[in-house]
Amino acid sequence: MKDKTSEGMDTDSDVYRTLLESTRAIPWKIDWQTMQFAYIGPQIEALLGWSQDSWVSVEDWAQRMHPEDRDKVVNFCVSQSRAGTDHEADYRALTADGRYVWIRDVVHVVRNEDGEVQALVGFMFDISERKKTEQELVRLQKELEELSFKDGLTGLANRRMFDSVLSLEWSNARRNHQPLSLILLDIDYFKQYNDCYGHLQGDDCLMRVARILESAATRARDFIARFGGEEFVLILPETDAQAAEKVAQRCRTLILDAGIPHESSESLPFLTASLGVSTIIPSHGDEPGEFVDEVDRLLYKAKQEGRNRVESLV
Structure with missing residues (x-):
C-alpha cells in the first residue's frame, strides 16, 4: 500500500x-x-x-x-x-x-x-x-528593394540604381584600365509634347522611348536608366569613344525613325532627342560625378546646337 x-x-x-x-x-x-x-x-x-x-x-x-x-x-x-x-x-x-x-x-x-x-x-x-x-515578409522586402531601384513608369532602372551601377563600373574600369562610356539623352521639346497631347500621352511616349533604348543597347552589361523627367542614361562598360558614338547615333536614329508625331516641336514634326556622350579610362584622380557633369554639358551643347543631334568629344 x-x-x-x-x-x-x-x-x-x-x-x-x-x-x-x-x-x-x-x-x-x-x-x-x-x-x-x-x-x-x-x-x-x-x-x-x-x-x-x-x-x-x-x-x-x-x-x-x-x-x-x-x-x-x-x-x-x-x-x-x-x-x-x-x-x-x-x-x-x-x-x-x-x-x-x-x-x-x-x-x-x-x-x-x-x-x-x-x-x-x-x-x-x-x-x-x-x-x-517570415517568408512572405522576405518576399515583400525583396520586392520593395527591387521597386526602389526601378522607375515606376518605364520599368527601367532609376537614378538610384544608376548611381550604384556607375560606381561599380567606374571601379572596374579604373582597376582594369578599360574605357567606360556614358550617354545622356534628353527628349526634345518634351514640355511642349505634354502641353499638346496631355500627360497620359506623355507617359506613353516615355515608355516607348524606354523600349527603343533597350533595343539600341545590345550587350548584356550595357545599362539603361531613366535619369529623371524626360532624360535617360546609358552606361557602356569597356566601350571606346568611337563605339559609344555609334550607339548614341543609333539611339537618336531609332527614336526619329519611330515616327512619333510631335506637332509642337520646333525642329521636326516627329519626336527627336539630343544626346551627349563621352568616354573615360578613370584614374585615381577622377570622380564619377565630374564625368557625369561633363556628359551633361555635352548634352546641353547638343540642344544649343539645334537638337536632334549627338555631341561628343570624338
Missing part, C-alpha cells in the same frame, strides 16, 4: 503530465546515454501523423527531418548538448503523409550531480504559420 507521500507524488506527476499534454507544445525527453526517447507527448501524432510509440531513438527524429536541414540541425544540437548548453533549432519535419511542417525545438540540457549530461528535455512547437509570415 502506498503512503500519502508517494500518492501525492504520483498525483503531482499526473497533474504535470495532464498539463503538458493539454498544451499545443509537444514535450519530450531523451536519455543521453542511450539516445532513446524516454517520453514524447501524444500531440506529436496530431501534428506529424507519426504514432507516439514510433519515436524510439534520436535516429527517428533525424530521419524525419528535411534532408536540407538534417546535417546542420543535428550537428548543431549534438554539439550544443555535449557542451551542456540550452539551445533552440528550427527545421522542417516530415509528416506521415509526406508533407513538411516547420518545427522549433527548445532544448534544456539536464546534468547529474557530477556535471555530466544526463538527459535532454524540451518542447516541439509548430511554427509553420510563423515561417510563412
